[in-house]
Amino acid sequence: MRIPIEKFRLDNGLLVTLSEDRTAPIVAVNLWYHVGSANEKPGRTGFAHLFEHMLFQGSENVGANEHFELIQRAGGTLNGSTWLERTNYFETVPSNQLALALWLEADRMGALLPAMTQKKLDTQRDVVMNERRWSVDNQPYGTWWEKLPTLAFPESHPFHHSLIGSMEDLSEASLTDIEQFFATYYTPDNAVLSIAGDFEPVDARELVIRYFGSIPRGKGKPALPPMDLPPTFGNSPRLVVEDDVSLPRMYLAFRSAAFGSDEYYAASVCGAVLGMRRGSRLYRSLVRERQVAADVSAFTFDLSKGSDLLIVDVTARPETTPDQLEAEVGREIDALFSDGVTSREIQRAIALIQTDMITAMQSASERADRLSMFATYFEQPELVNEQAAKYGSVTVDRVNEFIRSRLGRENRAVLLYIPKANADADAGTNGNLIGAAAP
């Protein structure tokens, strides 16, 4: 299936993509800013995400919290999210409310700062700290998504540090930081606007020009430090963490090719072979046959610059020790490394990925998000329509080539969570980063 795509660029640099579909009387508006935690300054971790919250606090013509009020009153849904390389904002509204959604997005892109106050910053800082407590500190294994990147990326690398940030850095964030961040990154030439669903393209184009056309272009953003990394870690970095959990869990990360490259598609299929749903290799062997694991999954982080990660996540059964868990997962990866995949495994993985993709495209919101993603990373929203074919052309040989070059022992970062009660037995390694090759 192919979706219709129009694209154009305003004089101020804003890239716009449109995809019309009249199935349901709703329209999705989606704005990606090409800025994420990778763009943060040292000592300001978590700032991109804190800033995402501030964008809902009103702008010159929109009162505090009015963005949510107006969209919800119109029967719409909305939110925003922050990732390592981008921040996005999105609304899905009844078709006749397209102008409202565009007006709201334009007002904050054009005029956020007049509405900023210290009090708003202080409250949202508290909210974000509570988000951190909720998603990281008070969640079993919740620290994994800040600990794994520290293992997998060197300290100076933009992907190394925590996305949600440390409590200390969040406390330090000031209004001046807000102003600088806004002026540097929240500019039309650093953004992509996508509209998908039930709308008239001619009208939408007119509205976009009216609301966004007069917003001045930015002055450019600082270049990121070099992102390129060698294809493998060159060793097996390893971190053992004791946590308030009942069962051990292991995260295994492989440095992998960046999102969108040919090798990325092979990596993605390999991930599905390993851990996508119940027919996958690791589920069958570790959960079903050997019954040493309670659950398993595998996925990529989809990073478009430098290096991506392929991650395997396995939770132990109550009777499985951390050592056994690590050994069993290692044995499976070794077997994959030496024997490769079968064509039936590839066929299964591609079928599942393609069905998921088609299903996602039913949703206007998903469609707009993917258009923005491909436009932001590659300036080519049309790539949305080429994904199924790219997956379809992944072969056994290409996946095996990926496996031989990336899944060896010199490219496995291990993050192992152990229950606190078990901590004494492993006291020597707790919290220590061990760079030596695994035995």
Place this chain on the structure above:
Amino acid sequence: MATATTTDAQKTFDRSKIPTLGPPSKVSLPPIVTRQLSNGLKLMIVEQHEIPVADFILVVGGGGTMDPSSKGGLANLTATMLTEGTTSRTSLQIADQIAYLGVSLAAGSSWDASTLSLHAPTAQLDSALALFAEVALKPAFPQEEFERIRKNRLTDLIQLKDRPTAIASQAYASILYGSEHPYGHSLIGNEGSVNAISVADLKAYYRSNFLPNNATLIIVGDVKPAQIERKINAIFGSWQRGSVTPFTFGAAPKAEATTVYLIDKPGAAQSSFRIGSIGVPRSTKDYFALNVLNTILGGSFTSRLNQNLRETRGYTYGARSAFDMRRSAGPFTASAEIVTAKTDSGLIEFFKELNAIRDTVPAVELNKAKRYLQLGLPGEFETSQQIASQLVPVALYGLPLDYYNNYVQRIDAIGQADVQRVARQYIDPKSLAIVIVGDRKSIEAGLRAVNAGPLSIRDFTGRPISQ
């Protein structure tokens, strides 16, 4: 790429004016075609030809409410075992077939039903439907697979104890309903009940509930009604009808005076709040008034609870409320994860809002909530999966087929007096269970000082422990 240039339109407009909106788009939900097979199986079919996929949900009456009190989790385990082996395919063969067809096939259960869902590209429809029917009609409940699934469930139960939010929800249910009532148990049971269940129990549950005259098959997607009815008749037509066991409910315990139940989770960074009382069944005549009420109180981002506790005070990442409506009265619950240091202040704010909603609801707020519910409805019917799941309550609770087409009018009819009446009737600050899971040594003194009610120290399951 085309470049759009600045036009006169942008020079002459006034950015400070909120755009004038066109008339609301007409809500036209897709028509539902109904059929009934001669064995009693009801079909609800909705055509949607956007993309070549179709969704099927087989809704079978029963569910966790039917679990004997010593065998909590029986309905859940029975549903899970459907995809673990049939009379002609092993568990692995089923998993293989699902994967190679690129379809999703999942079984689940709620308080009131077991469900079997299929999502398939129409290119694979015949093979996918054959598998779907085989799993639904010919499950074998193999002993070996059951032991594996039982171990999975016991592992899940262990993991629940790591999550303060899960502890709070489970303890809240058991405190509210007590152990005699089915709703006081977990849908997945507990260690004792899961160990007490045998394959014979699963087979008995299956035999007495999985009957065509106790089921509806919902079909949404790229299908033609007449054609799909023929296919369904060919594979489900021989399913034998039987006698359906009526639902029975233990008597709900009498409401008690407001009490604070404190469960210790040493070192917790946040306190998990669950506050409320036994609410209403899905059949309540106050359904629409309660929906509006809850939207205002805690059912949306701009609701009073979230606005106060998150946006004004910064105590939490989110606060909400909900009436969980089932065949019998499910719980009304207000909830949030509050930063440990603000646990007592958070409780005070919860009480402010639970009291204030009984006093007054200004017209502006009422209209906002009504528009939120009315205008948001079409967005719930975008994908075939969404449409199919919206039809589950229609099938299960016998709602009229034009239920969604009349939804906007029914919400329209709700006035300020209705909201105030249901608020006073169903939210009684003098009779609330307040369950808080958090770091006892940091929060107990503050909670006692708030003095919302007597304080009772409980264990993870909600049972009293010595203080």
